[in-house]
Amino acid sequence: MAKNAFYAQSGGVTSVINATACGVLETARQHPDKIGKVYAGRNGIIGALTEDLIDTSLESAANIAALRHTPSGAFGSCRFKLKDLEKSRAEYERLIEVFKAHDIGYFFYNGGGDSQDTSLKVSQIGEKLGYPITCIGIPKTVDNDLPITDTCPGFGSVAKYVAVSIREASFDVMSMAKTSTKVFIMEVMGRHAGWIAAAGGLAAEKPEDGPHIILFPEIAFNEEAFLAKVDATVKQYGYCTIVVSEGVKNPEGVFLAEAGSRDAFGHAQLGGVAPVVAQLVKSRLGYKYHWAVADYLQRAARHIASKTDVEQAYALGKAAVEFALAGKNAVMPTVVRLSDVPYKWEIGAAALADVANVEKKMPRDYISEDGFGITEACRRYLSPLIVGEDYPPYKNGLPQYVILNNFAVPKKLSTEFTVK
Numbered sequence: 001m002a003k004n005a006f007y008a009q010s011g012g013v014t015s016v017i018n019a020t021a022c023g024v025l026e027t028a029r030q031h032p033d034k035i036g037k038v039y040a041g042r043n044g045i046i047g048a049l050t051e052d053l054i055d056t057s058l059e060s061a062a063n064i065a066a067l068r069h070t071p072s073g074a075f076g077s078c079r080f081k082l083k084d085l086e087k088s089r090a091e092y093e094r095l096i097e098v099f100k101a102h103d104i105g106y107f108f109y110n111g112g113g114d115s116q117d118t119s120l121k122v123s124q125i126g127e128k129l130g131y132p133i134t135c136i137g138i139p140k141t142v143d144n145d146l147p148i149t150d151t152c153p154g155f156g157s158v159a160k161y162v163a164v165s166i167r168e169a170s171f172d173v174m175s176m177a178k179t180s181t182k183v184f185i186m187e188v189m190g191r192h193a194g195w196i197a198a199a200g201g202l203a204a205e206k207p208e209d210g211p212h213i214i215l216f217p218e219i220a221f222n223e224e225a226f227l228a229k230v231d232a233t234v235k236q237y238g239y240c241t242i243v244v245s246e247g248v249k250n251p252e253g254v255f256l257a258e259a260g261s262r263d264a265f266g267h268a269q270l271g272g273v274a275p276v277v278a279q280l281v282k283s284r285l286g287y288k289y290h291w292a293v294a295d296y297l298q299r300a301a302r303h304i305a306s307k308t309d310v311e312q313a314y315a316l317g318k319a320a321v322e323f324a325l326a327g328k329n330a331v332m333p334t335v336v337r338l339s340d341v342p343y344k345w346e347i348g349a350a351a352l353a354d355v356a357n358v359e360k361k362m363p364r365d366y367i368s369e370d371g372f373g374i375t376e377a378c379r380r381y382l383s384p385l386i387v388g389e390d391y392p393p394y395k396n397g398l399p400q401y402v403i404l405n406n407f408a409v410p411k412k413l414s415t416e417f418t419v420k
Contacts, residue, residue, distance in 0.1 A: 023315065058407045
């Protein structure tokens, strides 16, 4: 008998995570003899714990196909990390109850580092609690900080958005700098890894092009060196544009923008570094400035998604199902780069144990010697990831995205479960 599958989205969503969902669902539908229904968790793993499941088999093929060009998380996401079995056995026993009640034999979890940790823990319940389940983690993160895989779905599109945005903003500032704004600062995501900030560097093809300065989490912020660079750039080119990662720290290791609170994963809540840097420029140099925070715009911008990113996102979802059907377990499909020029890649695999809770930061040789730019090696790595356009359909001047019906699966368990 074909077992049912569970699929869920976790962590911060992206412009292409639904393309991965499309790959999972369309591929599963091609194997009705091996996979029965695919139940999606409403709001990630929380949907499994609370038996709040969505029957994706009731969605039309057209709606599923439209996921490929729709941003956000179609089934809802969450920031919730399973504790260790020894600390929260009740959570794992509840998962087994739900899986048994709905005949679930496959588990696909689509997310970043913390989500791969959840995938790994779920994969171990077969051995530790006697419920065999095939578990495949599927990579997703705009931060591009998962190890082993060459890149992560979601990153290429954010990289494209950031590079395009800072190029356009630089043209704007350059044209106004004589009598108006001379410094523009754009804040981008990236708590510990500067991949997104680095992508802004793709916009600068000549020394005079913006961005002139990039501030990375990997490089401690040197106030005097930074101000000297801003001042010299304005004097040489008439203006200066800057990309700053939200995770930039001072020499003592404290986030410049730390707000003092914590998110659901225990990470420091960052309060906005762009205004901090802008105020420094104003108080020390006196230049007129503007700043912007890309925030959710950068990860939601499906209208300018990278075609390469969309194709990889779909391929990894497809591969996840194929891995499960081939008997693989506790693994994550990866992108393996075969060459830079022409850009070629293929699907590989990594053990979840080697992925979970491991953060891939930028290599030092990807950052210029002065710490304010990217090197040619970094440019070779990043450039192919933003190539190609994959526009969604438009109507009346606006992109047309799908909102699924998300029909609930009738509950079978009499007991409720409260997520703490």
